[in-house]
Amino acid sequence: MTSFDELPIRDDLRGLKPYGAPQAHVRVELNVNENTHPVPADVVDDIMRRIHVALGTINRYPDREFTALREALAGYLGHGLTAENMWAANGSNEVIQQLLQAFGGPGRSVLAFPPTYSMHSIIAAGTGTQWIPAQRDAEFEISPATAVAAIQAHQPDIVFFCTPNNPTGTPVSVETIAAAYDATEGIVFVDEAYAEFAPEGEPTALTLLEGRPRLVISRTMSKAFAFAGARVGYLAADPAVADALRLVRLPYHLSALTQAAAEGALAHTPAMLAMVDDIRGQRDRLVRELAVLGYTPYPSSANFVLFGGVRDPQDVFDKLLAQGIIIRDIGLPHHLRVTAGTEAETTEFLDALAALDGSINGAL
Numbered sequence: 001m002t003s004f005d006e007l008p009i010r011d012d013l014r015g016l017k018p019y020g021a022p023q024a025h026v027r028v029e030l031n032v033n034e035n036t037h038p039v040p041a042d043v044v045d046d047i048m049r050r051i052h053v054a055l056g057t058i059n060r061y062p063d064r065e066f067t068a069l070r071e072a073l074a075g076y077l078g079h080g081l082t083a084e085n086m087w088a089a090n091g092s093n094e095v096i097q098q099l100l101q102a103f104g105g106p107g108r109s110v111l112a113f114p115p116t117y118s119m120h121s122i123i124a125a126g127t128g129t130q131w132i133p134a135q136r137d138a139e140f141e142i143s144p145a146t147a148v149a150a151i152q153a154h155q156p157d158i159v160f161f162c163t164p165n166n167p168t169g170t171p172v173s174v175e176t177i178a179a180a181y182d183a184t185e186g187i188v189f190v191d192e193a194y195a196e197f198a199p200e201g202e203p204t205a206l207t208l209l210e211g212r213p214r215l216v217i218s219r220t221m222s223k224a225f226a227f228a229g230a231r232v233g234y235l236a237a238d239p240a241v242a243d244a245l246r247l248v249r250l251p252y253h254l255s256a257l258t259q260a261a262a263e264g265a266l267a268h269t270p271a272m273l274a275m276v277d278d279i280r281g282q283r284d285r286l287v288r289e290l291a292v293l294g295y296t297p298y299p300s301s302a303n304f305v306l307f308g309g310v311r312d313p314q315d316v317f318d319k320l321l322a323q324g325i326i327i328r329d330i331g332l333p334h335h336l337r338v339t340a341g342t343e344a345e346t347t348e349f350l351d352a353l354a355a356l357d358g359s360i361n362g363a364l
């Protein structure tokens with residue numbers, strides 16, 4: 001067995017680490033920001049029926065344009081969007097990869113504001129796009145002036161935002177996104193994977209799409225829709241963006257089974273999103289109770305909470321895991337991230353954490 005470094009691999013991939021969230025199947029899984037509520041049984045039945053129908057023609061390639069799915073996605077998002085504005089792939093990770101294949105690549109750069117979703121830089125590396133990290137303001141915020149200054153300093157081809165941001169939960173304002181758009185001639189990409197968990201009435205970047213053909217907004221069915229295993233992500237943008245992605249996507253990239261399942265889930269949107277309010281409630285509870293325990297949680301608009309004040313994150317991670325609870329050490333010193341689960345899961349996590357002696361910075 002040789003290591004990949006000994007193979008004739010691309011020089012720019014040598015020494016890199018793959019995405020590596022631990023995937024332990026334990027009692028309480030609060031590590032990768034999934035929706036921990038299962039899909040309702042009647043929706044599962046309808047999806048099964050649709051998959052059964054799709055299997056009737058599975059000897060044929062699927063609709064390469066996934067037109068019915070794009071129509072359903074546009075209908076779900078609203079904001080005057082139509083199927084022409086939509087694109088989808090196997091998870092928003094693949095959407096982002098296609099975006100960088102079309103608009104990034106060797107000799108091009110993407111500016112981003114870490115700490116942010118770890119796959120953004122990994123996809124940049126995989127597509128040979130230079131990754132330029134820029135500073136955030138205090139409390140992980142990004143003001144319009146901060147974004148514009150970074151763009152002027154680095155002149156990137158693409159600017160990445162993530163709102164609410166993973167792993168911090170921080171929203172990015174539409175003012176910042178609009179200012180960034182005006183400051184660049186490149187693509188402005190906004191990852192809104194957790195948008196459904198944001199407070200009611202918080203404007204999404206979708207409100208900015210009209211008249212901004214270089215603005216691209218991705219969403220996913222993995223989080224609020226409780227559909228992570230189905231692998232369905234999508235974007236909204238000017239129809240020309242979808243045309244550009246047609247140049248790089250593999251033909252028939254969305255299987256007929258995926259399309260049928262996603263259309264089924266979207267046909268039951270209210271039932272699929274019914275748990276979002278509960279999850280928001282558990283998230284707000286995590287923020288309150290982590291503070292009471294002596295940690296320093298950050299306000300979150302997503303379905304997870306980042307908290308600081310942890311003396312030894314690896315130790316806390318290990319001790320919780322030993323009790324069948326997995327959360328996430330995202331590599332920020334003295335911080336951990338936890339997904340808001342069901343009420344029972346959240347209680348288990350908080351009780352187990354409360355019982356750990358000496359885990360709070362300065363507690364001893």
Ligand SMILES: Cc1ncc(COP(=O)(O)O)c(C=O)c1O
Pocket residue numbers: 032033090091092093094117162165166191193194219220221222228231232233
């Ligand atoms: C900010 C962000 N974007 C995208 C994704 C990936 O989602 P998908 O399952 O659609 O590939 C995640 C998953 O954790 C995420 O946190």
